Amino acid sequence: MPTAARLLLRGLVLVLASLALTVAGAGVAGAHPTLLFTDPGPDTAVSAPPQSITLMFNEPVTPGAPAIVVTDSDGRTAAMGVAETARDGRVLTARPAEALAPGTYTVRWQVTGADGDLVEQDFRFAVGLTLTGAASAGDGGSTSWRDAALRWLLFLGLALAFGGLIADRVTAAARRENPALPVVRSPVPVGALLGLAGVLGLGAALAASAGTVSVLWQERAGLVVLTEAAGLVLAAALASTGRRGWAAVPLVLVIAAEGVRSHANLASPGWGGALTAIHLAAAAIWVGALLHTARAVLAWWSERAAVRWVLAGYTRLAVWTFLMVVATGTVSAVLLIPVSDLLSTPYGQVLVVKLALVAAAAAAALTARSSLRRPERLPTVRNRIRAESVLLIAVLAAxxxxxxxxxxDNSPQPGPPPPVGPVLPLGTLAGQVGVSVAASDGQLVVRLSTPRRGDYYAPEPGQDFTLSGRIAAADGGDSTLALRGCGPGCFVAPAAWQGGDNLLTLVAAAAGWQGGTVSLLVPWPTTPGGADLARAVAATRAETDLTVYESVTSDTTTAAPEPQRLDLPADFFLAQEPYADGTAPLAVRLPHQDGTVRLALGYPAAGMNVLLTLDAAGRISEETLTDTKHLVTRRFLYPESGGQ
Known part of the structure; x- marks a missing residue:
């Protein structure tokens, strides 16, 4: 054969071989680049404005002009920085010039693949609301130290005003007997203003937590704050105008408001609040009367008869108030906490500290009283009174x-009411805390979970959870969730879902684990999705092979891991999935503006939720699966079309 003919034949063989390899490898490589993952994810919500918009493709791409455009729900374009590539051109990133405000955004991107074709698509995401952990419901005890500091100011001011008002009668009687004694100014105005500072701080914290000042007159907690503020202002005004006796009335109103707000009143409405009010009044008299008496003793120290007079009057008063504090405190403790929880819960531990301080103050008081019976020990009374005063101020702090x-609360909590209509199941991770959401007509149920430690077969230890949240409706209105416990890790709240996308933002925490703030889009209304799921599983199973890009994390506070590529038979992959038989305990179809079919699946018994997106052929193209300790995201590519 001539040399030219041989070369021609060899060239034809190479061309045919290349074509065969191209056809064989055309499956996943496809003609166009395929978007695998985005951050933020499509049709998801993030709790804080994203620092960047990141797209990950299955092959190197060249950014278009512009590569990434972000618009809000009103069509306004957000300023973006220049798009940059990374990881050999497979990752495209652009950063917003300014922080994105809460709301829903559309990201439109365009890139050029290795074949030279321009590809463009879009997806949506939402930015959630900023929350604090103040308005929360919890399974176990947790202390708000900010509220504790503000309430200490309130209690100290109330003690100065109310207890000082009572003790002022004793010092006034002493001055009537001896008009030459120096005047001891009434502590009522100063105490009322100090308490008012604490109340104003509590009101500001409540309004900041709710995101609106209207909470102060629309909810009971706000009305309690307003009542206390009004009572303290009125007490200060009456005392400043010389009507100190009448100042007792608004101060009693403040004490009653604290009783209404108390834990005991929640546990036993009515008499629980009365018990707390009596306890607080007795403690305020004990502390405030001592502080006012101490001021009189220091001012009249050279007049020993007057010192004995006021100390004797305070002693008689202190005995009764001490007995009242101990009696009401004991009943409240029995009402609120089992003895077995005294050392194992934050509430019990703080209670033990308070009891120790009360005992120490009582011991200091007895020592001071014994000194009154011996004239030679009278000079030591001042130091003993100072010690008792410091201990009682510490009692107020406790x-x-x-x-x-x-x-x-070890008593069984009532479970959530039965759902009405279809239930929309959603899931995510807040740090290391699993978050499972079930939305139904007029109701939201959230279940929190953490990974198991130690022996898996050992009894599961108790876990303390706290949760707070807000809902921003599609019409722009937002509201704080009135969450209550419904069992271990379970929280329920009324929810008025509006048509369209509702933005749910939650702050979840669990003792010993990394929690966080998460946001979820809750589209409404939903429709049953069982038939769609069966068809999607059948269409996916009909494929011979598929490629899955998978990313798994157990802590969303850390960087997302690099996706792993898995080439698998479709039937083998489906056999590992909870929806392998085409059914799910909960299956709903989500509304979507562009007609994309998305299915939300729930497996309550397993604590698992799945979100599926279907392609134009009805096959599964995207999957997000969450369980108690994992967040798994998957992107599916099929041979004949490269996933397009």
């Missing part, structure tokens, strides 16, 4: 911490 701590 009381403030106690009322700012959620009491442990």
């Amino acid at each position: 009381s403030a911490a106690l009322v700012s701590t959620t009491p442990a």
